[in-house]
Amino acid sequence: MSVSSEITAEAAARRRVMGVLAEARGAELDAVLAQLAPVPPATDLRAPEMGLVMLRGRVGGDGAPFNLGEATVSRAAVRLEGGANGFSYRLGRSPAAARAAAVIDALWHDAARRAQVEAAIEPIAARLAAERSEAVHETAATKVEFFTLVRGED
């Protein structure tokens, strides 16, 4: 495996974790942190804050970009004592949840704890997957077959 593909694999794994953390509820993140205790003290590299991102679409779905409208977002950046930096960006207005997610992201960087972190967020990933699966199933039940009727006498 080349160096660049190793980096890509690591980034992909982290991206997956961050995706789960972005969609987790605040209480779920607190539960993960409780489960991962003891967590070393974290200092803020950037105080948790709330802001906006401009969401973009593409003309025709696949063409040049345009500005669709904004969304609220919360972000945080932390450094664990004797450990790694962690970052978080999440839609919505919960800087506290963003900070919790950043701490979990930092813990994930510790190779010794990575498996533990991934196991701790697994129930959240499972909930998200179940919700998606439910949506797919319910929607699939509304799949229609339209028939075209022949017009005229014959």
Place this chain on the structure above:
Amino acid sequence: MYVAAKGGETAIRNAHKLLAKHRRGNRSLPSITLDQIASQLTLAVGRVMAEGSLYDVDLAALAVKQARGDLIEAIFLIRAFRTTLPRFGSTLPLDTGVMLVRRRVSATYKDLPGGQLLGPTFDYTHRLLDPSLAEAEGGEEGSVPDSADGGIDVQPPAMPRVTDLIGQEGLIEPSPEDDGGEPFDITRAPVSFPVDRATRLQTLARGDEGFLLALGYSTQRGYARSHPFVGEIRFGDVEVSFFAEEIGFEVPLGRVQVTECQMVNQFKGSATSPPQFTRGYGLVFGQCERKAMSMALVERALRWSDLGEERSAPAQDEEFVLSHCDNVQATGFVEHLKLPHYVDFQAELDLVRRMRREMGADDDMQEAAE
């Protein structure tokens, strides 16, 4: 001209208290919660997010509650709120091609890859009021059939866009290419006409549903007719990704729900280029299908110049359409008329009296009265 008016503080304070009382309504009933609004008035919340141009379900629910269900007032509250927050940047363009589809229909192909999925729609309902909803509904699980019951294949099928299918044969004009440039942002710079397609789409995406519906309708009735077909409407969840420099790659921020409409319109060709269908595009926050369709019709009408068409109708007038589709601007200017204009009006009164005096009109009237 505006001249400041003073006074009325007590009356204003009391009026706002009265407003709060009317907003709360009958106190023997429980106060409506934001969760209830967000989960049961979903389409009102969607409209407030779309036209407020800010995706935040809880905030839109709060605005609906505070505005007593007046959606334009709620949109106004959202627009005011967004000015209080810093912007961290722009996301990657949403990829509607990999949407978690909750509804997807096409009026142009009955059999298309991925199928037609009606989803939660008012279409094909009988529009008869349902008296059973007047009774309190229980919290028990509704029995929604799902595909597991019928043994239907549940793998989320690939859902290619209908326009991609038509495009494979070269039968429809392609989307304008992404040249890597930053799209114009109407919230950051003043608009001067004419504008490009990205600017039009941003303006229409936050435009008033009723205004765009009427204009879209006008194109169907012959004012800039374009023979539209709904190539496809899809509604569902898309992931939002943001390139964060400190992280070094695109991070997922979560998911938003959007409605997309691909309108396929009558073809255009010339002596040198073979005829192709043309298109109009609509993309809106939430499940706002009427708005997405209206947006696509108007977007297509505004492209008359690119497509070598004649300009003959209101829906084609870019400056007119884009300058009047924002309901916050519109309501602000219309509603300001009810605020004190006493000094303005006094000047007009003096003027009309003087003109009448110069014509001797009041003398004649006095004589007639005597």
